[in-house]
Amino acid sequence: MLAERTKKIKPSATLAVDSRAKELKAKGMDVINFGVGEPDFDTPEHIKEAAIKAIKDGFTKYTPVGGIDELKEAIIEKLERDNGLKYEKANILVSCGAKHSLYNIAQALFGPGDEVIIPAPYWVSYPDQVLLNDAKPVIVETTEDNDFMLSVEILKENITSRTKAIILNSPSNPTGFIYTKKALEEIAEIALKHNLYIISDEIYEKLIYDGGKHISIASLSEEVKNKTIVVNGLSKSHAMTGWRIGYAAGPEEIIKTMTKIQSQSTSNPTSIAQKAAVAALRGPQNCVAEMRQEFEKRRDHLVKELNSIPGISCKMPKGAFYAFPNIEKILGKNGINSSMDLSIYLLEKALVAVVPGSAFGAEGYIRISYATSMENLSKGINRIRKALEELR
Numbered sequence: 292m293l294a295e296r297t298k299k300i301k302p303s304a305t306l307a308v309d310s311r312a313k314e315l316k317a318k319g320m321d322v323i324n325f326g327v328g329e330p331d332f333d334t335p336e337h338i339k340e341a342a343i344k345a346i347k348d349g350f351t352k353y354t355p356v357g358g359i360d361e362l363k364e365a366i367i368e369k370l371e372r373d374n375g376l377k378y379e380k381a382n383i384l385v386s387c388g389a390k391h392s393l394y395n396i397a398q399a400l401f402g403p404g405d406e407v408i409i410p411a412p413y414w415v416s417y418p419d420q421v422l423l424n425d426a427k428p429v430i431v432e433t434t435e436d437n438d439f440m441l442s443v444e445i446l447k448e449n450i451t452s453r454t455k456a457i458i459l460n461s462p463s464n465p466t467g468f469i470y471t472k473k474a475l476e477e478i479a480e481i482a483l484k485h486n487l488y489i490i491s492d493e494i495y496e497k498l499i500y501d502g503g504k505h506i507s508i509a510s511l512s513e514e515v516k517n518k519t520i521v522v523n524g525l526s527k528s529h530a531m532t533g534w535r536i537g538y539a540a541g542p543e544e545i546i547k548t549m550t551k552i553q554s555q556s557t558s559n560p561t562s563i564a565q566k567a568a569v570a571a572l573r574g575p576q577n578c579v580a581e582m583r584q585e586f587e588k589r590r591d592h593l594v595k596e597l598n599s600i601p602g603i604s605c606k607m608p609k610g611a612f613y614a615f616p617n618i619e620k621i622l623g624k625n626g627i628n629s630s631m632d633l634s635i636y637l638l639e640k641a642l643v644a645v646v647p648g649s650a651f652g653a654e655g656y657i658r659i660s661y662a663t664s665m666e667n668l669s670k671g672i673n674r675i676r677k678a679l680e681e682l683r
């Protein structure tokens with residue numbers, strides 16, 4: 292009955308953990324949810340006000356499919372200001388979240404026979420979006436020793452005549468690591484040599500710690516920019532996950548094709564959310580810095596505590612709001628043989644929801660989101676510590 296392609300994919304594992312935790316919570320159980328992929332902060336007030344004004348002004352109708360000019364202009368200003376990237380409106384498409392931007396890219400570029408290189412650990416939706424377009428995800432390994440950055444040797448080994456693109460995510464969900472300029476330069480050089488597109492998911496750009504700075508691979512040179520589609524959005528930077536605004540910036544022909552696809556699927560992103568996004572991009576940015584500072588404090592606390600638990604080792608992540616501890620030393624104890632077993636054990640025994648590394652193509656790890664209060668972090672860590680002590 293159902294189309295063949297639907298059999299190749301699975302529901303988003305992170306959303307599945309999140310909904311299982313919410314289900315237990317709804318039953319009255321005191322679950323600490325470290326599975327979430329969204330800031331726990333409220334959307335800043337001036338952004339909400341802009342949306343309320345849009346409703347009151349009657350800005351509640353269809354807009355141009357690819358987003359209103361005002362928002363495209365605000366995005367162009369942002370990309371120039373923050374990333375040193377110069378684009379025209381024809382290079383921008385606003386979609387219903389960065390996930391939708393990525394899906395439009397996959398639809399526009401990938402088809403049967405195409406191969407797409409995805410470094411693991413990867414964000415859960417990349418392989419499935421490739422599969423949904425009848426192309427082949429080529430999952431390539433990275434190592435903790437190399438801060439989970441794709442090495443050029445591995446990249447070269449995996450390029451074939453069918454390789455069409457490579458998907459990069461920096462800062463990364465789930466590892467929290469970021470690519471260095473040198474690593475980006477090396478990857479870009481190989482991509483250009485083999486005529487590959489680079490899809491650069493930069494949604495966590497605003498969450499970088501220790502004074503680090505985000506570098507967009509597209510900013511390395513005009514040549515690289517011409518082969519790159521930059522993806523970004525407001526969900527993580529401005530605590531706007533529910534508003535569903537993401538965008539892509541890239542070569543005109545690709546953006547035009549993505550817009551055509553969007554015109555036959557969702558049409559425009561919500562008119563009101565677009566006005567809110569303009570306020571987010573053009574308004575005061577201190578809210579972004581404040582959230583980042585709070586995340587940084589939580590990261591420091593969480594990672595220190597995790598490393599004090601026997602069997603767990605956790606490198607200090609540099610961005611996003613995830614820690615990705617290594618749990619290999621715990622595996623093999625009391626029938627816990629995989630990151631999934633451990634996640635189930637922690638949910639049932641300690642009432643703490645975490646996401647197994649296997650969901651991101653990385654066995655031997657779990658992902659802990661620190662997009663939750665300091666109090667919840669302390670409580671959850673203590674529960675994990677206790678539950679793991681019982682394994683010995």
Ligand code: PLP
Binds near residue numbers: 387524532536
């Ligand atoms: N890319 C990455 C790496 C993410 O973690 C997420 C959300 O979890 C997204 C893209 C999608 O964000 P949104 O569709 O809310 O803009």
